[in-house]
Amino acid sequence: MKWYLKVVKDNYANFSGRARRKEYWMFVLVQLIILILTLSYASLVDDLLGTPIVESILGFYFLATLIPWLALNSRRLHDIGKSGGYIFINLIPLIGRIWYIILVATTGDYGSNQYGLDPKQQNFDEIDDIGRLNE
Template sequence: MNWYLKVLNQYADFNGRARRKEYWMFTLFHLIITYGGLAILGILAYAIDSPFVIFLVYIYLLATIVPSLALNVRRLHDVNKSGWFILIGLIPFVGPIWLFVLSVTEGDRGSNQYGSDPKALNEEEINDIGKPQLEA
C-alpha cells in the first residue's frame, strides 16, 4: 500500500525513474480499488435503486489518470525510453503487448539520461542495514 500512496503523492511528477515493484504494486492496488469499488457500489446502487452511485468509481478513475500516466512515463524512463513511448499503446494489438514487455523488463543499472537508479542504495540506507526499525 505504501507504493500506491507514494505514486499518489508524486501526483504529476513525470521526471525520474520508477522501478518495477513501484509500478506493479500501484497497478495491483489500483485494480483492487477499481473493481472492488465497482462491485460494492454496484451492489449498493442495486439495493437503493440508484445507478448514480457507480459514478464514484468514475470520479476515482478520473482522479488517478494523471498519477497513472506519470508512473507509466517514469517506468519507461527506467528502461531508458522516452515518455512518448506511452503512445505506442495506441497501436492496436501490438502496442499494449509492447508496453507490457517494457513494464516487465528490468530497468537500466546505474544512472541513465533520466536519473539515478531507483534500486541503488544511498549512503543512509546502507548505514541503516541491520539496525532495528522503529515503527511510529
C-alpha cells in the same frame, strides 16, 4: 500500500526521474483491487437504489488518479531508457498493449541513465561517510 501512496502523494505529477517495477506493479495492483471492490459494491447498491452513483464516484476517482498514473508510466519508461512518449504504443490495437506490458515489465537500466539515478541503487556515499566516522 506505501508504494501506492508514494505515487499518489509524493509523486502526484512528477514526470521526471525513474520508477522501479515494484512501484509500477504495486500501483496497478491497488488500482485493480479498488476497481474490483468498488464494482462489486456497485452491483449491490445499484440494485437497491436504482442509480449508478458508485460508478460515478469510481469515475471521479480514476480521473483524480489519471495524472499520477501517467506520471508513473513516464517514470517507468524512463527507468528502461525510453521516452515517456512510448505510452502511446497503447493506441496500437492488441499488439501495442502487449508490447507496452513487455516494456514496463523489463528490468530497468543498471546505474544512472539520461533520466536520473537508478532507483534500486543505494546511496553508497552515506554508507562510506558512516564508515569513516568509526575510523
